[in-house]
Amino acid sequence: MDRIYNFSAGPSVLPVSVLETASKEMLNYKGYGLSVMEMSHRSTVFEEIISSTENSLRKLMQIPDNYKVLFLQGGASLQFSMVPLNLMQKNKQADFLITGNWANKAQQEAVKFGDAKIVASSKDKTYSYIPVTKKSDFRKTADYVHICTNNTIYGTYIKPNDLPDVGDLDLVADMSSNILSEEYNVNDFALIYAGAQKNMGPAGVTVVIMREDLIGQAPDNIPNYLDYKIHADAGSMFNTPPCYSIYMCGLVYQWIDKLGGVKAIGEINKEKAQKLYDYIDNSGFYKGTARKEDRSLMNVPFVCENQELEAQFVEEAEKEGLQNLKGHRSVGGMRASIYNAMPTEGIDALIKFMQDFAKRNK
Amino acid sequence: MDRIYNFSAGPSVLPVSVLETASKEMLNYKGYGLSVMEMSHRSTVFEEIISSTENSLRKLMQIPDNYKVLFLQGGASLQFSMVPLNLMQKNKQADFLITGNWANKAQQEAVKFGDAKIVASSKDKTYSYIPVTKKSDFRKTADYVHICTNNTIYGTYIKPNDLPDVGDLDLVADMSSNILSEEYNVNDFALIYAGAQKNMGPAGVTVVIMREDLIGQAPDNIPNYLDYKIHADAGSMFNTPPCYSIYMCGLVYQWIDKLGGVKAIGEINKEKAQKLYDYIDNSGFYKGTARKEDRSLMNVPFVCENQELEAQFVEEAEKEGLQNLKGHRSVGGMRASIYNAMPTEGIDALIKFMQDFAKRNK
Numbered sequence: 001m002d003r004i005y006n007f008s009a010g011p012s013v014l015p016v017s018v019l020e021t022a023s024k025e026m027l028n029y030k031g032y033g034l035s036v037m038e039m040s041h042r043s044t045v046f047e048e049i050i051s052s053t054e055n056s057l058r059k060l061m062q063i064p065d066n067y068k069v070l071f072l073q074g075g076a077s078l079q080f081s082m083v084p085l086n087l088m089q090k091n092k093q094a095d096f097l098i099t100g101n102w103a104n105k106a107q108q109e110a111v112k113f114g115d116a117k118i119v120a121s122s123k124d125k126t127y128s129y130i131p132v133t134k135k136s137d138f139r140k141t142a143d144y145v146h147i148c149t150n151n152t153i154y155g156t157y158i159k160p161n162d163l164p165d166v167g168d169l170d171l172v173a174d175m176s177s178n179i180l181s182e183e184y185n186v187n188d189f190a191l192i193y194a195g196a197q198k199n200m201g202p203a204g205v206t207v208v209i210m211r212e213d214l215i216g217q218a219p220d221n222i223p224n225y226l227d228y229k230i231h232a233d234a235g236s237m238f239n240t241p242p243c244y245s246i247y248m249c250g251l252v253y254q255w256i257d258k259l260g261g262v263k264a265i266g267e268i269n270k271e272k273a274q275k276l277y278d279y280i281d282n283s284g285f286y287k288g289t290a291r292k293e294d295r296s297l298m299n300v301p302f303v304c305e306n307q308e309l310e311a312q313f314v315e316e317a318e319k320e321g322l323q324n325l326k327g328h329r330s331v332g333g334m335r336a337s338i339y340n341a342m343p344t345e346g347i348d349a350l351i352k353f354m355q356d357f358a359k360r361n362k
Numbered sequence: 363m364d365r366i367y368n369f370s371a372g373p374s375v376l377p378v379s380v381l382e383t384a385s386k387e388m389l390n391y392k393g394y395g396l397s398v399m400e401m402s403h404r405s406t407v408f409e410e411i412i413s414s415t416e417n418s419l420r421k422l423m424q425i426p427d428n429y430k431v432l433f434l435q436g437g438a439s440l441q442f443s444m445v446p447l448n449l450m451q452k453n454k455q456a457d458f459l460i461t462g463n464w465a466n467k468a469q470q471e472a473v474k475f476g477d478a479k480i481v482a483s484s485k486d487k488t489y490s491y492i493p494v495t496k497k498s499d500f501r502k503t504a505d506y507v508h509i510c511t512n513n514t515i516y517g518t519y520i521k522p523n524d525l526p527d528v529g530d531l532d533l534v535a536d537m538s539s540n541i542l543s544e545e546y547n548v549n550d551f552a553l554i555y556a557g558a559q560k561n562m563g564p565a566g567v568t569v570v571i572m573r574e575d576l577i578g579q580a581p582d583n584i585p586n587y588l589d590y591k592i593h594a595d596a597g598s599m600f601n602t603p604p605c606y607s608i609y610m611c612g613l614v615y616q617w618i619d620k621l622g623g624v625k626a627i628g629e630i631n632k633e634k635a636q637k638l639y640d641y642i643d644n645s646g647f648y649k650g651t652a653r654k655e656d657r658s659l660m661n662v663p664f665v666c667e668n669q670e671l672e673a674q675f676v677e678e679a680e681k682e683g684l685q686n687l688k689g690h691r692s693v694g695g696m697r698a699s700i701y702n703a704m705p706t707e708g709i710d711a712l713i714k715f716m717q718d719f720a721k722r723n724k
């Protein structure tokens with residue numbers, strides 16, 4: 001089979017041109033005579049790779065100078081521990097907005113380390129919407145407020161202009177599934193973290209963007225790998241970083257930059273998502289599961305009006321090279337994850353298949 | 363420049379045929395129409411990759427059925443915390459053999475979590491030898507004894523038949539820089555861990571091989587990523603694993619298997635190292651820095667009798683495509699890391715250069 005259209009929720013589709021570069025450079029990176037995988041992380045050539053990768057991300061997200069960028073291991077799951085261990089220190093309190101499975105996991109982990117309060121949750125309706133909050137909902141003594149900006153499973157998201165009003169509190173965001181998908185203002189956040197495997201690169205590297213003044217609060221007795229200060233002081237080289245994954249992220253950042261940056265790709269993403277949602281809404285055959293106002297640009301969950309057809313839908317789509325469309329078990333139905341690297345042609349092919357399938361099964 | 367001979371201590375040289383396969387499969391893994399980087403870790407095809415990778419390692423190291431194999435993130439450095447958090451639980455005591463920088467770091471980290479005693483150390487002579495211990499040196503109440511089987515910086519190692527006699531105590535080994543280099547008996551160890559970036563694959567995945575009965579001792583309040591039980595119960599899929607790094611390890615394991623397994627590569631490694639040590643010893647120009655009986659098969663540190671020539675040596679070698687030969691600052695001189703993937707031709711080219719350099723500078 002030729003390249004499929006891969007609607008996987010993550011790890012997920014990467015830009016073809018990025019993969020081509022990686023393939024071409026695998027045995028000999030830019031004439032240096034070795035693979036990026038084989039380079040000492042202390043070598044000049046790798047230092048250039050990691051610093052240019054960081055600089056690309058800084059440019060794309062307009063990261064202010066008073067924010068550190070870290071490349072860590074352990075995924076968002078390790079951040080669920082690292083954030084409270086480092087930031088929930090003054091009053092041992094943090095407030096959580098529960099908009100899905102991952103936000104929930106972050107809160108459950110934070111409970112181990114302090115008073116992790118659920119301020120609002122959309123669990124009552126299978127996380128199909130973003131709960132509305134007001135400033136007074138948050139404790140003035142909270143060390144931070146934690147949100148998840150995009151909910152992969154449920155297909156909802158918090159828009160850049162619709163962040164909860166937390167006043168002077170520090171806002172921490174798990175942005176794993178929509179980082180770089182449209183413009184967020186980094187200044188709105190105290191700390192952003194994101195596993196790479198949706199919009200940035202392969203699994204195995206997690207990006208942390210954090211305000212410098214938050215570094216250095218962790219107690220001495222925590223595992224050293226979990227202390228942001230250790231990584232920040234060492235420029236993400238406390239121990240051997242996941243070098244190849246960082247290199248791949250760098251290639252993806254360059255690809256976004258060439259497309260015109262985050263603003264440009266944000267517009268493409270809005271068009272892609274709109275096209276798919278419009279078709280679903282007008283089909284009379286399929287139905288979106290998330291509240292319209294809160295619909296994600298990255299993950300589009302939908303069902304058939306006749307649920308019995310869903311297994312068949314997924315199976316037939318698979319054969320047509322439209323793969324990984326099965327919805328998460330907690331929502332059912334289908335889910336099309338249409339991250340940055342999903343081309344418009346993929347959306348068009350999906351809609352065409354959906355039309356054909358609807359016609360055949362009406 | 364064509365491919366260099368890369369004597370880096372890690373990340374380090376990988377087999378050319380492995381890199382060729384990775385390059386070829388980058389855009390389309392075995393006709394599935396996507397890169398391994400793009401696969402859902404929950405997909406059947408990736409599940410096949412991770413389970414066949416584990417099975418290859420089990421075959422190569424003859425890992426008994428009562429040992430679990432885990433693929434984790436965070437490097438050996440995270441294991442420095444995980445091992446005590448999980449295993450130093452009964453008596454809160456562990457005994458350490460300090461044979462170099464990394465063994466030292468493991469002990470320093472364990473101090474945070476209990477009574478981490480240094481039983482013997484070779485610090486007095488810049489870790490140039492392996493201290494001799496006897497069974498009575500270890501506390502009968504120690505929850506485990508920790509060793510590092512190969513000392514990358516100092517070029518010493520603990521031979522498979524020369525492990526410290528710890529009686530009934532559990533032996534834990536950091537095997538990062540010589541795993542799969544020759545046959546060790548897994549039954550001699552309670553737990554083995556190794557970062558991949560020397561003998562197995564790219565940085566970003568750490569292999570843990572542990573006896574099953576040791577799992578489940580960690581207290582509930584530790585960060586969940588640091589609990590072996592969570593990873594063991596989930597088959598290394600508690601969260602998204604470093605999928606591509608695991609795939610690369612699998613390719614390296616297959617490569618070793620084709621060469622005849624660990625026994626066969628162990629013989630090759632002994633020949634390679636012997637050739638280089640013999641030349642050094644007979645040169646009258648260079649000198650090895652580690653005690654002869656304890657010399658590593660993986661890392662060969664040496665100096666020039668005339669130290670002033672060393673910078674020139676490294677610089678000229680670099681130009682000849684013999685790279686990353688500069689020794690660690692704590693030892694000085696040169697170091698040739700000659701891991702599994704360093705071909706005999708690389709050793710021959712190095713010796714030839716060393717001969718020429720000696721002739722020109724005698």
